[in-house]
Amino acid sequence: MNHQQMDKRKLRGENSKQKIIQSAKLLFVEHGFKDTTISLISKTAETAYGTVYTHFPGGKDEIFLNIMDEILDRFYLIADMNFVVTSKEESLTFTRNNIKSFLDLALEHQQILKVFHEAIGLSHIINQKWSTFVNNYISKIAENIELAKVRGLTREEAIDSEIIAGMLFFTGEKYMWKIALRSTNKEVETISENLAKMYVNGLYK
Amino acid sequence: MNHQQMDKRKLRGENSKQKIIQSAKLLFVEHGFKDTTISLISKTAETAYGTVYTHFPGGKDEIFLNIMDEILDRFYLIADMNFVVTSKEESLTFTRNNIKSFLDLALEHQQILKVFHEAIGLSHIINQKWSTFVNNYISKIAENIELAKVRGLTREEAIDSEIIAGMLFFTGEKYMWKIALRSTNKEVETISENLAKMYVNGLYK
DNA sequence: AAAGAAGTTGATATAATGTCAAAATCTTTT
DNA sequence: AAAAGATTTTGACATTATATCAACTTCTTT
Numbered sequence: 001m002n003h004q005q006m007d008k009r010k011l012r013g014e015n016s017k018q019k020i021i022q023s024a025k026l027l028f029v030e031h032g033f034k035d036t037t038i039s040l041i042s043k044t045a046e047t048a049y050g051t052v053y054t055h056f057p058g059g060k061d062e063i064f065l066n067i068m069d070e071i072l073d074r075f076y077l078i079a080d081m082n083f084v085v086t087s088k089e090e091s092l093t094f095t096r097n098n099i100k101s102f103l104d105l106a107l108e109h110q111q112i113l114k115v116f117h118e119a120i121g122l123s124h125i126i127n128q129k130w131s132t133f134v135n136n137y138i139s140k141i142a143e144n145i146e147l148a149k150v151r152g153l154t155r156e157e158a159i160d161s162e163i164i165a166g167m168l169f170f171t172g173e174k175y176m177w178k179i180a181l182r183s184t185n186k187e188v189e190t191i192s193e194n195l196a197k198m199y200v201n202g203l204y205k
Numbered sequence: 206m207n208h209q210q211m212d213k214r215k216l217r218g219e220n221s222k223q224k225i226i227q228s229a230k231l232l233f234v235e236h237g238f239k240d241t242t243i244s245l246i247s248k249t250a251e252t253a254y255g256t257v258y259t260h261f262p263g264g265k266d267e268i269f270l271n272i273m274d275e276i277l278d279r280f281y282l283i284a285d286m287n288f289v290v291t292s293k294e295e296s297l298t299f300t301r302n303n304i305k306s307f308l309d310l311a312l313e314h315q316q317i318l319k320v321f322h323e324a325i326g327l328s329h330i331i332n333q334k335w336s337t338f339v340n341n342y343i344s345k346i347a348e349n350i351e352l353a354k355v356r357g358l359t360r361e362e363a364i365d366s367e368i369i370a371g372m373l374f375f376t377g378e379k380y381m382w383k384i385a386l387r388s389t390n391k392e393v394e395t396i397s398e399n400l401a402k403m404y405v406n407g408l409y410k
Numbered sequence: 411a412a413a414g415a416a417g418t419t420g421a422t423a424t425a426a427t428g429t430c431a432a433a434a435t436c437t438t439t440t
Numbered sequence: 441a442a443a444a445g446a447t448t449t450t451g452a453c454a455t456t457a458t459a460t461c462a463a464c465t466t467c468t469t470t
Contacts, residue, residue: 007436037425050450054448059428163396164403166380174371195372197407212468242456244457255420258459
């Protein structure tokens with residue numbers, strides 16, 4: 001028999017892998033990225049030190065990326081929301097809602113995002129993962145700005161779409177981290193409203 | 206005799222300290238923050254490992270902060286440029302110039318800022334140092350926005366000064382790091398112009 | 411000249427990472 | 441069903457970095 005269900009080794013392996021992921025999840029949230037050692041993870045997962053490396057050759061970074069993957073997917077869903085500009089008013093509504101979705105997601109995953117923030121500073125590979133997302137998001141916004149330019153909706157023709165897009169995104173991102181680190185007491189609504197208004201008033205006629 | 210110049214021990218100590226700082230400066234720029242080890246610094250400075258810790262009990266972090274101090278002072282000079290709003294036009298000019306000064310400074314100190322960026326992610330104390338600067342700068346901008354509000358120059362009364370200030374500062378900061386990391390080919394002028402225009406058009410009547 | 415202070419030295423304790431050969435467990439082949 | 445082969449587990453080991461500290465050297469004061 002060649003069925004997967006019959007292969008006890010694969011099953012045992014998958015079980016170890018899951019125990020490692022689940023333990024790591026708890027430990028990361030409790031102790032942060034740096035202070036969660038492979039040794040601690042292996043003990044909590046009730047497995048040997050070396051086992052962690054057979055399942056995650058990339059060590060802690062790879063474990064964490066594995067944990068972050070599903071959350072990142074949800075961020076991509078927001079970044080990929082399609083929008084085609086037709087008017088300043090519509091743009092305001094869309095922008096406000098988009099920022100709000102983004103920050104609500106941050107609120108929902110506050111604990112792990114705090115760890116993510118720490119990990120971005122400590123791990124090059126994790127940093128790259130986030131950079132890819134950032135660049136994607138900014139490109140989408142910039143595309144929309146270009147479209148608005150072509151349609152004659154913007155104040156000026158000479159603006160640099162990427163820089164303007166960055167102005168919106170980077171500030172939203174900063175507030176995302178502030179929410180994750182609990183270093184702001186501003187409401188998601190307040191932030192979305194202010195950013196969206198400034199963006200739209202600055203950009204559109 | 207109790208003169209400082211006569212105390213050979215103090216002199217020797219100060220000499221060691223300077224050799225450590227100068228060696229560290231070169232090594233940080235060459236190898237980055239993490240890969241510049243205390244061991245390497247002590248060897249380059251032609252001193253013993255332990256000597257580094259007598260002069261810098263805080264280790265690498267303290268050495269780096271020592272190096273950054275004079276550069277941070279120059280950033281504070283820009284943050285402390287006084288400006289009192291009287292009109293939208295004046296604000297545009299001031300904002301544009303302020304951002305430009307900021308980014309020019311980044312360009313001037315590109316190499317060490319790259320290390321600084323890495324160090325912020327790795328050292329809590331270095332991170333705090335920068336945070337203090339950031340909060341200072343944002344407060345200054347926010348004060349000006351409040352003033353503009355009172356003078357009836359802004360589009361709306363209901364805006365949150367801190368968030369709007371953040372929009373300007375955080376984007377400027379991001380481009381500062383991009384310049385340090387050489388991850389943008391945009392001109393300082395282009396960036397300043399775009400940010401200043403968006404800021405002023407978004408905020409003022 | 412002796413006592414004391416300041417700075418230097420490098421060995422040592424500690425802690426984390428990643429690797430690997432041997433062992434254990436399970437599957438396939440003969 | 442025994443042997444051979446494949447997969448996973450194990451924990452000891454090599455490596456590397458940090459921070460500490462007692463002994464030592466150098467200089468100053470008594």
